[in-house]
Amino acid sequence: MSESIRDRLSDVRREFHRYPEPAWCEFHTTHRLVEELREIGVDELAVGTEAYDSDDRMAVPEDDEIEQWYERALERGADPDLLDTMAGGNTGVVAALDKGSGPTVGLRVDIDALFIEESTADDHAPAAEGFRSEGDGTMHACGHDTHMTWGLAVLEAIEESDFEGELVVFFQPAEEVSGGGHPMAESRFADDLDYLFAVHVGLDHPTGKVVAGIERPLAMCHVDVTFEGTSAHAGKAPEEGDNAMQALGTAIQNAYAIPRHSEGMTRVNLGRAEAGTASNVIAERAHVAAEARGETTELKEYMKSRLTRTLESAAEMHGCDVDIDVVSESPRADSDAELAEIVADAAHDTHGVNSVVPAADFGASEDATFLMERVQEGGGLATYLIVGTDHPTSHHTPTFDVDERSLGIGVEVLRKSILAVAADDP
Known part of the structure; x- marks a missing residue:
């Protein structure tokens, strides 16, 4: 041995x-x-x-x-x-x-x-x-x-x-x-x-x-999000594009405005983002890795649902589609x-x-x-x-x-x- x-x-x-x-x-x-x-x-x-x-x-x-x-x-x-x-x-x-x-x-x-x-x-x-x-x-x-x-x-x-x-x-x-x-x-x-x-x-x-x-x-969930828009020439015909980067920016700004909850700690973070290909191209795709947490499993679900709604609204505002994938989560x-x-x-x-x-x-x-x-x-x-x-x-x-x-x-x-x-x- x-x-x-x-x-x-x-x-x-x-x-x-x-x-x-x-x-x-x-x-x-x-x-x-x-x-x-x-x-x-x-x-x-x-x-x-x-x-x-x-x-x-x-x-x-x-x-x-x-x-x-x-x-x-x-x-x-x-x-x-x-x-x-x-x-x-x-x-x-x-x-x-x-x-x-x-x-x-x-x-x-x-x-x-x-x-x-x-x-x-x-x-x-x-x-x-x-x-x-x-x-x-x-x-x-x-x-x-x-x-x-x-x-x-x-x-x-x-x-x-x-x-x-x-x-x-x-x-x-x-x-x-x-x-x-x-x-x-x-x-x-x-x-x-x-x-x-x-x-x-x-x-x-x-x-x-x-x-x-x-x-x-904290109960938590990891979320991967992809915005799909329409590319266009940023100088010649920007109106023909649906800007996934704008959808991403709106989502980031509004996610941090999600109301916290009176029943306990809640957290949200968008920790990694990427979008676009060049300065003269309307971005047709954007990706963000996000998470939501709560002091209880129920509070995590509250934050997850509010985050989902925020992402969907940002996509709709800018004429984009959005795919939201909850890749993992855990309870309290x-x-x-x-x-x-x-x-x-x-x-x-x-x-x-x-x-x-x-x-x-x-x-x-x-x-x-x-x-x-x-x-x-x-x-x-x-x-x-x-x-x-x-x-x-x-x-x-x-x-x-x-x-x-x-x-x-x-x-x-x-x-x-x-x-x-x-x-x-x-």
Whole structure:
């Protein structure tokens, strides 16, 4: 048997960091996870469509992008037979340990990276110490390399423990685009979960601090919008055109004028736009990537409907057609206080933890809420905990990094929490 994962946490995390892959393209990542899981010796290993229904995926990229990452994984030495099971971007893996009668406990960790070019600065540890991203334009800038390491190490620790029950670990693709939580939640592996732990590193909480359960994550939706107009010569016959760029501009201006709601926080943003071909051509096409969020799922639906109406009105005003595609979305789900209390007790008993917060507002969005909601609707308990880390700059920046002291802390908090729910389960 190879060296224990818990004895090489830093090495495992750094390897994942070197080879980041974006949503639904995590081919090499899944390959390495499977290699480690086979070494641990789990009782069930489900990859891609063995783990979920492909039709339940959201925010799936174009085939040519998926193929590029597939070929890159092949070049890096990924198992061709295993890659075949992930064809079409069906990445990710679910691993299960069956250790007798007892509760079924789930742990969800995410595996995808971001389209960010990692810093080459001398004071950026991954660059200075030789584990900077080797995927041009992609980076583990949100700590998912740490999350995967935790998932593997916790599985190993529980396999070697006296835990009684079943542990299911979801190595979920496509969190950054809110595309992978839904298929995991709809899968057979989520059918009978009594408890679910989801976890994140950092989020502006320092090393040694643990938040036992988040509250008020924002429900959200990502929307891709295309305006179709009519091109014309901008000097000779502008009246013959229907200007998609004008429709886009009207939509941007009016989206930010959508009334906020008295029942809670609401958000809207149009974050990326492009239109037109030349200065003397009336733009016949424009595209914008937008999002809407709400403090509750209902408030998200309010913002989504108002945003849709705004986009349609802008298109009509300028004689254009508009295609609105909700590419992904996620609900709100709060942590259960009862399960968060178990996490807090485990954290208090973990070396390196010096501050434990029972609950904290999240303020952002997460598609782990699909799994949380599924478990809670079935009568189970769920919590989303945060293991703090000192990170020199914010998440989603080129110089993001983690304090590797947090690796061992996260493993122990999760291990002790899982053992505690099994011991307390009637």
